[in-house]
Each structure stands twice: as structure tokens, then as C-alpha cells.
Amino acid sequence: MNLFEKITNHELLAQLDERDVFFTTSAERSWLKTMLEHPAAQEALSRATLQQLQTLLVNDEPLQLHESLTEKAQSRENQVFHPLIHSVREAIQKHRKLRFLPVGKYGVAGQPCLCIPYKLEYSMVKREWYLLWYKHDQRRLMSTRLDKISECREEPCLEAEWHEAQQEIRRRLELQRDSVTLEIPRQYNQELSRILSAFSCFEKQVRHDENENCYSIILHFSSNEREYVLSRLRFLGRRVRVQDHQAMQARMHQSATMALSRYQEG
């Protein structure tokens, strides 16, 4: 199976799009058939759609991967699909609000939430789905695990209110942006590729000081992701050093001294 086919040439596909031509390749169908074997297919697709797909793909072979491909160090796959995904996506599509009851550890807790949904977010680390929404009355951006949502239903939303909310969401996302400059001590230059891989899931810029042969990374993230960034910094240990973020420097120092005190106690 070759991934470089002229049938997926971008110019050809653009012309076919203009002429309203749709097709699938056997490689795409094989991939789809393989994915239908995953338990998530039963949850994501209605029985009728699943059956129709299985009929359409009857002559295609699934990819034979299990003998040749192993995945290591992945988080346990708690959840790939969530039953609320289709209805939330539909609310976003139709510009509707959602009203739901938050679920706590011991069942439904708190007041009903009225929200303007804007994205569905899957964490590759936690392997869970989250609803990203805007709390209009408090002008706050919120994130709620789909598992913690019950009795979710659509409510109408004025188009003007929807658009105003979208602008506000963009503005608030911008306000939440944080950044940190990380310095790579020169003795770890040989591990640059590994260090950059570890941060490749973030928005970043890399700087190279040619005279000193020193690399630094400017990492951009949302302020509510700081804990994850810190865990990534601890993961890399001595290979990176926070250069310009006092709060994060203090946290790294605190982690190190507290960890040392554990060992002294032990």
C-alpha cells in the first residue's frame, strides 16, 4: 500500500471537488474497515450506518497490523467515543445553547449550567472527551468532562448572542495565553531531536544562537495547561531549564527540594 499515489494529488482532488466528484480508494476503505473492528465503532455509528458500511466494505481487506506494529507507553484507552459527541456537535452546527446538570463524585451536583458550546476536545493524555464552553453570565471559558454531564438538552440561542460569544471566546483564549522560554544546556544539544519531540504537541518557536551554538524553545500554551507543561519539564529533567517565567522557575525549584526531602526522610 503506497501512501504516495497520484490519485491523491492535490490539484487533481481540487478539480474533482469543483466537479462534485466523490470517491474512496481501496486504501481508505481498508483503513475504515480496520477501524470498524474497534469497539468505538459500535458507539459512534448507528446500527443502520454500521451495517451499511459493513456491506459497502465487504470486498475490502482490513489492514494487517497486529503482527508488525506495537504501541508502547500509551495511556490506557478509557474512552474513544462518548455518546454526547453527536448531540454537542449538532448544537455547535445549529448554533444552539446547551443546558446540563454537572455530575459530581456522588451523583448530580450543583446548579444546571447553561452554556454556549464551542469545541469538543479529546485529551490524548487522559484519553477522555471534554466539552469546551462559554459561561455567558460570568464571561468565563469552561471545560467539562463529557462524563460529568447529565441531562443535556439543546436550547435556542439568538444569532447575535452566538456571534458575540464567538468573539468573546477568541478574545478570552488570547488572554489565557501564557509562554515560557526554555533553554537547552549545550551539553544536551545531541538530544535536541528528543527534546523537540517532547514539545511537539505544543505551539512553539525554536531559536538557535549560532555563536554560542545554543538552542532555546519558546513554548506557548494556555495558562490552565501550566501543570502539564511542568510535568513535561520534570520529565526531561536537566535537559531543559526555564529561563524567563518566575512562577514556573519557583515551582521547579519547589518540586526538586520537596523531592529531595522525600529521599532524606526515606
Next chain:
Amino acid sequence: MAREQFDKEIQFLRMLAMTGGAYSRQQYAERLGISVHTFDKTLQRLKSISGSSPLASSDKDKQAFTATFRYNYYDAVDPLLLLLFQGKSMKITESRRLVLLLESLQKRSQTVTELLDCCSDGQVESDTPPDEKTIRADLRYLETTGVIRRVDAKRPFRYRLQDELGRLTAEQLLEIFAFVDIMASTQLPSVHGYLLRDSLKKLLMRQGMNTEALDAFLYKYHYYSRILDEAHVFSLIEAMRQRRLIQFLYFTPKSPHSYSASQTNPLFQREHKGREKTVLPLQIIYDHQFGRWYLLAHQSRLGIVKFRLEGITRLSEAEAVSEHEYAQHRDRLMARIRNSWLIDTGPTVRVRARFFHPGAGIPSFVKERVQLQGQWGTITEESGGTSFLYEIDVNDTTEIKPWLRSFGSSCEVLEPSKLRQEMIEDWKEIAASYEPVRENNQS
């Protein structure tokens, strides 16, 4: 097998994605082992695929374009690096002809003769009309890639487009689109899923669907450049299926150079030292900690050898080995990596660590994370309720160490003593490197 010309694009895109903004054109070209002229040409080609504006002439503008390959979370809904797989070149006449053929076959099933008429009627005036042999070759290609199929076995053969999926209802297509989007983003492999997602998205947009609904999903902490290495994955899987040896030129990722122009173009030749390898491929490993791919293989005299897929160029197949020989090597490898945190095949050691709960009344996110990421390790609660023990038999301690360290003071390594000592040294050095900061903050 991936052809040499794409090796260059793969290395090129990886370098832009990973280090966007770090280097000047000259430095990029030097690291890629190509000339500045080739760098500019490749950049121009990628720009045309990604639909950007024509090539800007200044170095600053070029840097701005390389920056577009940087990851932007809220705008990176469509996988930008997918353009690597949409770059196979074709002649304009061929692309016009294929469009005519596919458009005709979408309307109804047709024979070669009927299609020949269609092409003659619909072609651009300046093009020479295609002959039957050309049409037959096109149909053979389209049939091989599964884009069209023969309706039945009766001669003359009638062909039709494989477009049944697109005939489902809009509601079903949305359901499938969401499924494809989620699976391409959360499972391996991804590229075919992303290509299908792309076709479905265009179809739904033609049917009037707004992009908000189609771009509603985000995937956090996703190693998006992982798809570049899928270029090699399928070639390797095919070689493994056929029990074949493979040959390639390997550039260790620690080298400052990641590619070398082939000698067919002596004008721009920059032959950096890659190493010729001939190995029997046995297993591909995807590492979720760094989003990287490895090839584990057998090499005569050396035994088990490991390569990063991103260092592999000029991959080609060689002769096959017997099933018996292949099974022997594979079984040996699988036994050796059973306890690998990632790919380490060193001696197995027992690691014991104490993890501390965050405190009374706070949900134990520490335990949740250990359960989620601790692979085959076991967890035992300790008396007193403030901590739990984590035990795992793992090959050497190098690969598990960063994960244990990422927990900071919530984790104390108990055994082996060498790892415990290393952790103490690490923390001492980290504390010392931030020491002046603390003093500054206090003063």
C-alpha cells in the same frame, strides 16, 4: 517503497515542523544536505500544495512561511502535514484526463470505447486526444488503487466509480465523518483516515454543511508530526509480510544532518555520511511518550538492531528469508521487548516506587495517572492511606526514569538503589540550577 524524492520532503517538513524559525535558509539547506536552490524549490512546491501565495523572495518572508508549519492548536484542525501525501506530481494533461474519466464514471458505468468518446468530447482544445491504450492504462491504475471497479465479468468490461459511501444520507455522512475524524486522530495509522476525512469534509461542505460542525473536534497533546513517518510504515509492513530484508541509508537523529541529496544531481550534491544498512525488519514500535516511531530488526552478526524511522532514507526491499528463520528472529525479539518500557532490550530489573496521594479530601490524580500510564506495573495501597507502592519488572531503568521523574515530589524511587541514587542526583542538580531564582525571589 517511498521514492527518494519524498525522503527529501519528509525530512524537510519534519525540520520545519520541529524547528520552525530556528534557522536561516542557508542553515536549513546545510542541515538537510541540499543546496539553497533546492531548499527554495522544495519550499515553493510545498507552498503550491498548501495553497499559499506565490513564493516570496526575501529571507524574512520565507521564514514566515516556514513558521506556518508550526503547530497552532485552535487553527490546526486540518492536518497540515498531510500535504506531504498529496504532493505526487502528475502532468496537467493526465490530471485533466483523469478528471474527465472520473466525472464520466460517476454519472454511469461505461466501457473503454464510451470513455474514449467522452475524453475526446470533453478535452481541452490544446490537448492531443488520448488513444485507447492510454485510457486502458488509466483505468488499470484507477482499478489498482480501488477508485473504480468492473461492474461484472462480461466483455466489453464496464467500469464504475467507487462512490457508494458518498451516496449515504447527509446525517449518516456526518456520523461517519465524526467517526473517521476521531479514529484518524486517536488511533494508528492515521494517514488514510485523514485522506478519507478530507474527501468527506469536501463532500459535506458541497452539501452546505458549515465548517463549525466539521471542525468541532480538537485533540490535545497530540504529536501531529507523527504522520510523516507513516510514509515508511506501510513499506516496512509489506517487507515484513513478505519476510524480506530491507536496505536503507540511515542518518542517526543525533547527527546534525538528516538527509543527503542523491548522486543523480551532481550539481547540488551534498553527500553527508549516512550509513548503508541491510536488515531483516521484525517490528515497528510507536512510542506515545515522544510520538516517535522505531524499527526493530535483525542484522547478521549484530543481532537485534534499532532505528528511528525518521533517520531512514532510500528504503528498498531485498531478498526474502525462510519463514522458519523469520519466525525465529521475531520470537526472540518479542520475548526481549516484552518488558520494554519503550524499546530497551537490556536486562529486566524490578522497579519499586512509592507514590504519594495529594492529600486528604483531594481526589488522587496521582493514582489515576499511574493507573492510566503505568503500563503493566501493579499498585498496592499502603497502610496510613497517604501513599501506594508501584512495582514493575522492566528492561533497564533508562526509559521509565523520565516518567517517574515527571511526578516530582509525588514519587520516591525505592529500588533499585542505583536508580534511587540517580533520581537524588537529578533533583539536586535541578534544585541547584534554580537556586539563584529562589534567592532573588526572597530578596
